Amino acid sequence: MDQGLAALLGATVGVLGTVAASAISSGAARRQLEGQAKVEHAHWRRQLRRDAYSAFLAPANETRTALKSAGRALIGDASDVTEADHRLRIARDQLVLVQAAWAGLAIEGPDAVEHAAHSVHVALHSMHTTLLAWRDSLGAADRDVGLVERHAVEVTLVSERLGGFTAAARAALDGTDVPPDRRG
Template identity: 80%
Template sequence: MDQGLAALLGATVGVLGTIAASMISSASTRRQWEGQARVEHAQWRRQLRRDAYSAFLAPAHEARSALKAAARALIGDRPDTAEADRRLRIAQDQLVLVQVAWASLAVEGPDSVERAAHSVHLALHSMHTTLLAWRDSVGAPDRNVRFVERHAVEVTMVSERLGSFTAEARAALA
């Protein structure tokens, strides 16, 4: 074989090898970047969900606390209706925040978390409605026994639903 032809063939093989190595390296780098982008996107989505779940839980707990305090103000021989009204207003403000946070959860999902949040919202709203009716019937001869009993059931229901929401949120983040 002619030395010139051998040199040309050798140079061609070298160039082709360099091009192939460059293409393989480029594809590998692109796959690595895509994988890293997927991981970062998943972390970002997880953080958005965590923030949305926390934004729901905080006012839900505040509303529950305010509603329980309103009930304590209504119990006894001399109910403190001014304190009950103050606590009911606080609860109402927190329920507005719960509603707003629930709307965010409807977008962030998943459905199981949104359903659990909706259940918490409904239970808190029911508890609030019961306390308003109790407040309006202060001084009844039966000492509002039916409202006291209903409130006790609703406190348990809200606690259970908050626990279910928290479990669903944790599962969604796992």
């Protein structure tokens, strides 16, 4: 083989090696950028979900607090209907926010969180309805003990459902499954 051909062959092998190394390097860089983009997207989605879950939980807790206060105002012979009505109006306004936030959860998901939020919303709405009926029955001779008992059960149910929502939201943010005993 003459020296010119050997030099040409050597240069060709060198160029092919350089092109191959460049292709491998650019492929690795592209995969690294794609991986980074996926991590950033997942972080962005987690933030959106966290904000949506908080936007639901805050008015849900405010609603529960207002409803419990309304119940306390109705207890006993010295019922404070004015205070109960005030708290029931606050609860009604907060329920509107709960409903709007629940709609956001239907988009953000996952289903376990949306279902848990729905069960909280239903329980809060039921508690509100029970208190309205209790308030309206205050003039009755029997003072509708059934509504008082129902309210006591609903206070516990709402707390359990809020706990279930919180567990479902935390599991969704952590990427784990919701424990069966905490599902709404």
